[in-house]
Amino acid sequence: MKPNLQYFSLLFLLCVEPGIAGPRIDCLPEPSGNQTVCESRGCIWNPVDNDIDGAPWCYFKDGVGYNLASQIGSTYILRKNNGPRNPWGADFENIQLRTSTIGGSVLNVKIGVDGRYEPPVDFPRETISTSETLSFTTASSDDLFWFSVIRNSTNRKIFDTSLGGLIFSDQFLQLSTYLPSENMYGWGENAHQSLKHNFSRYLTWGMLARDQPPNSGNLDTMNLYGVHPFYMCLEPDGNAHGVFIFNSNPQEVTTAPGPSLIYRTIGGNLDIYFFPGPTPALVTQQYLAFIGKPFLPSYWALGYQLSRYGYSGLDEMKQRVGAVRDAGIPLDIAVADIDYMNRYKDFSTNDNWAGFEDYVKQMHGWNMKMIPIFDPAVEADYLPFQRAMSMGAKFIEWDDYSQVQQDIQKLYPMAKDTKIMLGVVWPDHHVGFPDFLDSTGKTQAWWRDELELYHSKLTFDGIWIDMNEPANFGTNELHPWYFDDNDHPNDAPLFCPTNGSNQWDLPLFQTHAVYYYGGNQNNAYLSSKTLCLTGVQNNGSYRFYDVKNLYGLTEAIQTQAALMDVTGKRGAVVSRSTFPSAGRYAGHWLGDNTARWEDLRTSVIGAQEFNLFGIPYVGSDVCGFLGQSNEELCLRWQQMGAFHSFFRNHNTLGEPAQDPAVWPSVASATKTANLFRYQYLPYLFSLHFQASQNGLTVVHFPKTSFCFLQYKCGVIVERRYYDTLMLQFLRCEEIPSSILVAPVLYQGAVTTNLYLPNDVWYSLFDYKYGSQIDAGYIIVPSPTTYRIPVFVRGGSAVPRQTPTTTTTMSRHNPFELLVAPCQMGRAVGVLYWDDGQKIVDSFDTHDFHQFNFNYNSTSSGAQLTISRTRKGTVVLPTMDIIEIFNYPSPPNFRSFTLNGSTVNINVQSSTYSGITKTLYISTKNLIDLTSSDVISLVWSNVLK
Structure with missing residues (x-):
């Protein structure tokens, strides 16, 4: 059923009409709260029925915020009003709000205090010209100041903080706003079961980089590996805008009826950027011009990759690669997980992988490439660690010597008299974490030298960086999981100061990342699975509490630079942890998913979101990483994955092999899908080229509330809107040459229900190949022996190439x-x-x-x-x-x-x-x- 757009617009107007109760702003997000605690905070306790799911029982009274003390030009001095006070620390009595316009189109609203931490991320801050402009307006009533951002061409409010709730203290910042529609997309990294956010209930999404696999089996709002405080919103008339909050501290966002959202962070400032669009493509271009456009991967990096965690040795890799090649399946890249390392130490190869370099040379002779994994942590009694110390490289440190765990430190002569924070990851002994924010450049030089030295022994072509949230095993746990693992010594775990006086590891407000993770405050901390947030980087210039979410980005920056320097080629880097602008340096995979149909579906959504975040080189672990895959699921995942830029089959230790050669039916379907992919690689590469040059997406969203543009011979003639679960995608955005993919995502399906927008479409799969297909809601046959439904839009001239079994060979055809x-x-x-x-x-x-x-x-x-x-x-x-x-x-x-x-x-x-x-x-x-x-x-x- 198509939505009634007039109804949605009317619903919004009713929700914000004066006199109607607005959304509740949670005053007791901690678990196990009660009425006594709530009312002691000066908040309202009012249990609600289930008509609005997730509504808080304890919420702030009206009037939370600031009033206007003075104004000088575009600077507003705000003073704490007489309304309720912040339960999580003393409010700043005076804060500043400054507005500015960048390039005539991007509006910046910055609320904060001079001298506070600001993320050390070097964005280009370029702009894309547009006729659309935004205005900043203010208002106040009853001792409450608020502001709005207005689209000048339509006089529509796209950001309206009259909801109240502005709080600014040292370690708790809150801003709330009404939105112009429910059609909002973005925020991350989380596992989303639908692309569009749900405003019919209250949902809080955590944003803290953590070694946390996605759970797609049910609604799970837990934070994952990266942080992306950006969203795009479609207004009722079809205009689009984007909002980016530049903050790297632990944070969260609550979506609520209204539609409204409440944003909270526990450090820094509220530095907000508004991108006017007015089309989704232009919003993306504006955002990526600001944070940095995606890198251009090597052509070979668009080829098919085969990987697994759990190869017994080189011989097993050879067997599985050989089986896939013998099946005639196009294959470009073999990937080596930590199995190849000597006791899981970077820059090493174990005896079971003797002859690895010879095999890499053989693969190069087949025009294949090799990508190894590297983790950031380096063992403290290891030669690369010694070289790091000799070069003056830096590692994440304790704030002062009194915090150092001396029982651990004294085990390692090279670290004994240092403040280096030693943790536990895969290697047998304790590890240090390189400080990629080191302003002396010595750490970066050491990292490059280690990669060059190892490249002289193993001529890898790209790099996979993992565990870079950074991940740490067993933090604050008396009996961590590895105590029961025969493959890992019982190293003493890292313990953070959690005696109640540590404002960094135990701030008064600890965000959804703690309150939801682990179920209660007794077994979860901000430092769970990572390092102590009281740590420091760059000789104490940065608190780990502030820059933790940047670790993956800073490692990616230095790894890409090192890879290009060492190989002399652009290659490709893939990173698990990301932050805005990471797409300039690396791609991303969607993490340790599970071999379930739900995970297949959420991988479609995840790839679309990361295109929105400026990381188009993205994909999932095909066939699922955790658990045992099966023939039908793997077949359908291989078919779908062939249309994602990053295309890798990967699974975990202890499970059976799941590469496509395991099942004849999967091998046949994969060969068909891969040959189609390789045939259209010139088109896919051209999309990546445009994304890198102009800041466009590679995968787009044709069947959501996103505005879908209708074309007549390349000219936009109509805008339409749809509101359904987004499980099909386009291979471009707002250009007429586009391929639409409708993957098969449900067990047992032999047909596919899909929507073709009102335009000319032709079939590119087995069903009526080359014939024009009627637009609208249709059902097409999708047996496992077919290519999944693929269509090309009328008005398209699509370059392609006769495919062969590697990208290098195909390029000559x-x-x-x-x-x-x-x-x-x-x-x-x-x-x-x-x-x-x-x-x-x-x-x-x-x-x-x-x-x-x-x-x-x-x-x-x-x-x-x-x-x-x-x-x-x-x-x-x-x-x-x-x-x-x-x-x-x-x-x-x-x-x-x-x-x-x-x-x-x-x-x-x-x-x-x-x-x-x-x-x-x-x-x-x-x-x-x-x-x-x-x-x-x-x-x-x-x-x-």
Whole structure:
């Protein structure tokens, strides 16, 4: 059923109408609260019925906030009003609110106090021009100051803090706002069961980087590996805007009826950036221009990857890689988890992997690549640790010597007289965590040198960085799990000062990351599974409490720089923990998922969210990481995963192998899916090129409340809105050449229910291949022997290439062009092409080709124009195949001319079907793409 948009708009107006009770702002988020505690805080205790799920029983009285003391230009001095006080620390009596406009379009509202911590992240802070502007307005009543952000073109409030609840203390900051609609997407990292947030109930989502696998089996609002305080909202009229809160402390957001949201953090300032759009694509471009556009992965990094945790040794890797290759499945990358290390120590290889470098060289001979894993923690009695100390590299430290656990420290002569905080991860002995915020550069130089030294022994091509929240085993636990693991010594665990006086590990407000994780305060801390937040970095310049969520980002920055320096190529880095701008340096996988159908579905949503966060090189552990996969699930996951940029099969220790060669049916389906992927890699690579150059997404969302643009031959003519679970996706955003994928995500399904927006669509799978498919809600057959439902939009000219079993070999094959005309017989497209591996210092100087395709047909004939708008030096294969859907009548194969010269079309390999209306032109060396800046292929039809 399609939603009634007028109803949603009316609901919003009613919710914010004066006199109607607004959302409740929780005053007792801690577990096991009661009326006595609530009322001692000066809050209201009022149990509610179940009509609004999750509504707090204890909530703030009205009037929480500040009043306006003075204003000088765009600076507002706010003074704590006479309303209720903050239960979690003394309110700052005076705070500042400053507004500014960046580049004429991005509005910044910063609420804070001078001299407080600000995240040390170097954003480009560039802007994208737009005709849309935003205004900041203020108002006050009853001793309460509030502000609104307004879209000037429509006079609509997109951010309205009249809800109240502004609190600003040293370790508790809160801001609440009404939203213009319920169509909000983003915030992370969490496992979301739907792309759009739910405002019919109260839900709090934690944001703290933690070694926490996603739980997709049911609604779970626990924080995962990264922190992304960004959202996009669709307004009732279809305009879109984005909001980014630049804060790296532990934080949370509550979505509530209204629609409204309540944001809380426990440090820093409230530094908020508003991006006006007005389209979803433009919001994304504006956000990514500000935080940094995604890196361009090497071409080979878009190939299929095979991995697992639990290889018994090199021989087993060889067996599984060999089985996949023998099945004819395109495969580019073998991935080595910690099994290859000597007792799980970075920069080492164990005896069971003797000959690893020889095998890597053999893989290179097959045009394959190898990616090993590296964890950040380094054993404290290990040669790389000694080299780090000799070079003056820094590690995360205790604040002062009195906090050092001397019973641990004295075990390691190299760390004995230091403040280095020693923890426990995979290696046998205690470890230190490199300080990638070291301003001297010595830590970064040491990390680079270690990678270079190991690369001289094992010539890896990319890097996988894991455990970089950073993860630590058994923090604050008397009996951690590894005490019962035969493969790990009983190292004394790290204990943080938790005697009640440590404001960093035990702040008065500890966020959803503590209150929800572990169930109660007795067994959960902010430091659970990580290091003590009282620690420091960069010689005490930064408190770990403030910068913990940046650890994965800072490691990714230095790892990418080291990889490019060591290999001389751009390669690819994949990181588990991320923060805004991480996409500039690394991709991401969605973590330690479980082999369940629910996890298959949430992986579709997760990939879309990370495209929104500026990390398009993203995917899931195909077939599931935890638990035992099965034939049908793995088959469907392989089919879906073939359409994600990061495409890796990976599972855990102790479970059976689950690579596609295990089951003949999965091998067959994977081969089909991978060959399709490799055929369309020029298109996928072009999307990544555009994402890196212009800040676009690679995967888009066609069937949610996102505005979906309708095209007539590349021109936007209509906007439509839909509100359903987002389980299909597009391979581009707001450009007419797009491929829509509707994966099969439910057990036992042999058909797929999907929605095709009101446009021209053609089938790209086994069902009516090449035929036009009616728009709307449809059901299509989806047996396991088919490719999953894939469609191409009319008006698209999609570059592709004859596929083979590696990306390197495929790149040498002739180009092809799929033409899917719109109703007017037109199609456009683009191809970007470089050598696939050179480092991109600047797109202005980078060596690449760009070709624009423009196709027009009439009843009498057709013309394909190829314009080279960027000249590179990379040698290109010729374009030998052009496949055209919905071609109206038989062509005259003798009429073809190329820039006025006659072309001899191979009529033996070229065909036209009057039944399917498909024209297939196949001639060796048909078009030399570099022969002219403008190439025109023209032909006429057979006269009737």
